[in-house]
Amino acid sequence: MARFHYAYQKIVDLKTSEKSQAEWQLSVVVGKLTQEEQSLRQLQSERAVWSEKLQHASLSAVSLSEIMTIQTYIDYLDDGILRKIGDVKKAESAVDAGRKTLSDRMVDEKVWLKTREHAHKRFVAEMTVKEQHELDELASVRFMYAAP
Template identity: 55%
Template sequence: MGKYRYPYQKIVDLKTSQKTQAEWMLSVAVGKLQLEEQSLEQLEEEKQHWADQLLEAAANLVVLSELRVMQQYMEHLEECIIRKSGDVKTAKMEVDRSKGYLTEKMMDEKVWLKAKENANGRFSQMILLKEQNELDEIASVRFKTAVRQA
């Protein structure tokens, strides 16, 4: 029996490659999201640290100008947190978009793999039928030869 060669194998390979690329893109997007979330967490921790410092400084009768500088820095941190929250939201949207793209590519690949599987099944059936016909022909010839000799 001959080995089956799917005529659209290059398309199957392309679909598999596209799926692999989509997986990589999702991985990159998840990595970026994690970095953005870590950065946001660090900013929030730093803001909390300075809020504690500001309370401590106010209780210890620190110079007003130092309190004002601390307050301005906390306001700056708050602005950074707002921007970073936007970055996290954007990164989450990119992860969602990448997931959707990956799902689409996985479905594409699955369709082509199923088509290949079906074509291979038809090929196998055709080969089995051909072999059965050959065996039937051999049996028929032997039967006819046996009948003539008898």
Template identity: 55%
Template structure:
């Protein structure tokens, strides 16, 4: 029986490669999102720690300049938190975009794999029909040969 070779195998391979690349992009985007969220958590914790220090300083006798330094640093942390929240939002959008891209690539690959399966099924059907015709012809020749 002849071996099946799909005419469009290179396209199937390309679609599979595109899906793999999309998976890598999604993985990268998720890693970036996790890093951004972790940095945001650290900034929020740092803000909390400095607010606690400011509260403690207000209960003690501390110079006004040291309180002002803490307030300025807290303002800096607040602006960093705002920027980091923006970065997290952008990272989430990138994850969603990558997820959507991966879904599209998976659909493309699935379509081409299904087409390949249909082509293989047609090939098998034709090959089996051809083989059956050959067997029928051999049986007919054997049956007719002794009758002569």
């Protein structure tokens, strides 16, 4: 029996490779998003600690310069939190773009795999017809030799 050879196999391989690459890129941007979110939580936690210190400082006998220093640091943390929120939004956008890219790549790969599958089915059907013709021909030849 002849062996199936798909003329566009390199395209199928390319589409599979592109899908794998999109999966890898998505995992990278998801990791970056996780990292940015953790960094944001750390900043927010640190801000909460310093806000509590500021409250305690305002209730106790602490110098005005120390209160101002704490407030300045809290303002600095607020700026950092705002920047980090922007970074998280950028990372979320990158994840969304990565998901869309992966989805597109998966569709492309599926289309080409289906095309290959249909070509294989046609090949098998053609081979079955050829084999049947050969068997019919053998049967005819045997019948002719067997007839007196």
